[in-house]
Amino acid sequence: MDSGFVIEKFILVAIIFGISLVIAMYSTYAERKVAAFLQDRLGPDRAGPFGILQPLADGLKMFMKEEIIPTTSSKWLFIAGPGLALLCACIGTAVIPWGSPMVIGGKVVPLQVSDINVGVLYIFGVVSLGVYGVMIGGWASNNKYSLLSAIRAASQNISYEIAMGLSIIALLLLSNTLSLKTIVEQQHGFWKDGWFTWYFFKQPLGFLIFMVCAFAETNRAPFDLPECETELIGGYHTEYSSMKLGFYLFAEYINMFVSSAVMATLYFGGYNYPGMDWVATQLGTTWAPLVGTAVLFGKIFFFIFFFMWVRWTIPRFRYDQLMNLGWRGLIPLAIANIIITGIVIAIIEKF
Template identity: 75%
Template sequence: MELLDIGIKFILIVVIFLISLVVAMYSTYAERKVAAFFQDRVGPNRAGPWGILQPLADGGKMFMKEEIIPTRASGLLFIVGPSLAIMTACIGSAVIPWGQSLQFGSRTVDLQVTDINVGILYIFGVVSLGVYGIMIGGWASNNKYSLLGAIRAASQNISYEVSMGLSIIALIMVSGSLSLKDIAAQQHGFWANGYFTWNFFKQPLGFIIFIVCAFAETNRSPFDLPECETELVGGYHTEYSSMKLGFYLFAEYINMFISSAVMATLYFGGYNYPFMDSVAASVGPNAAVILGVVLMFAKVFGFIFFFMWVRWTIPRFRYDQLMNLGWRTLIPLAIFNIVLTGLFMTFFK
């Protein structure tokens, strides 16, 4: 790899990292505005016009708050927990294709940090590591409420990863690849040869299972039992303050952003959109690629809004209901979806 290619990759990594942080930061603002809309309130409106500087004010508060480490906490692990949570949240974006390649003369610039042939397995590995940050933080706090929240998070993630993995197996059967770049490329356009190309139309049941599991994996309501305020004060981050607490909160919103990007890529075509070939022919290939990136982020923001909509609409499950849904409903449905996909591919493809 040439030095220029390494520089381009480095710039792409930095840009995606900054976008992830900015999206997470302004997701807190959007969350409060969406909540205000559903509850017929105004929401943040003091810091800047329409309150758009509120995330900066919140970030400044986080930086300037007193750093408190409980006397009986495990000092090193107390720091490792939030650090691991934010790190695993940020590295998940490495295999997501944000757009097609840009052409600058003879040079091709891929809008993807890296394309590995087991990209889906990479995503699952990162998701599995993320729960360690929560578990370590809850245990290191030496607080019973924090430990209960950490145990809930671990058992919840383990339970719903099974259903999520099974839902993805059916998608892999249809696409024949574990690479996110290949899966996105197979959904080119929107309609081809008399069929919808987006995987949502091929795997509607798989998508429903996947998005329910995504809510559980990101600890979003109605699956936010690990930080259930009414039972556990603040859950696994009860003892945290300052930027350590900020890391946990940021990690949740970054995970929501990455989960939305993965769902958009796997099921809704990613950067693909209707009539993209005609658009490329009329405005040029690079302009069409940039439009694809814009629409990719529009899909992502749509999913983020859906996450927030559900939070302020559906009440929290009891923990036994959450586990029953994962083991007794979603896993059988996912297995049924695999069998149905296999039968369809055998007799109708």
């Protein structure tokens, strides 16, 4: 392992980590602005021009608050909970291809931290691990409401993981690979052989199921049952204060960013865009991949906006409705999607 490789990966990891933290930070601002826009209000506008410094002020407030650890809780787990939540949120970015390989001074630099050949499954593993942060935190608070909320979060995540996995299987039938890099490369450009290359146009139902499950996995409205003021006082983070609460809130926004990135990568072509070959010949191999990266971020920002749009449009589900939708709605639909995809592939290949 040469040191150049290590330095290159280290720089890439640092950049991605920084970007995800900044995006998470400004998602809180964007969320308020979007909410204000949808409700015909102004939103934050005091800190700096257009309230652009609001996230910094919020962060400062979070750090300045008193650290409270309930004496009856198990201290280590109480601290480990938010840390685990944030860690699981961050490591998902490692396998996402942020752009096509870049050529810098004759050296090819892949804009992806690691291309493991089970990338899709890795994402699933990280998602399924994410629930531990909430569960451990909720249990360690030694508070019945927090515990109830943790249990809600766990059952919700387990239920929707199944539908999510099944919706992906139909996509894998088409792609024949689990590597995210290859999946994105298959979606090159926009139009090929008389049909769109993006998997959204081949798997619209799969995408819909995946997106609904992504909402549920990130605990976003209308699936934010783990947080519920009227029923649970607050949620799994009732007992938390200061930056530990901040970690939980931050983890939610990073999760949103990562799942937007995954949706854009799997179904909306990642860094591919119409006319990318023409741009590549115009700009050369150093700058064209960055245009692709910008396009990917454009898609991610759209999905983040969509997350917020839905949050301020659709009210929260009741618990039985949530379970009904997951088990009786999405799972049969996902299985039907797999079967139909399989039949269509068989017909196209054999006849």
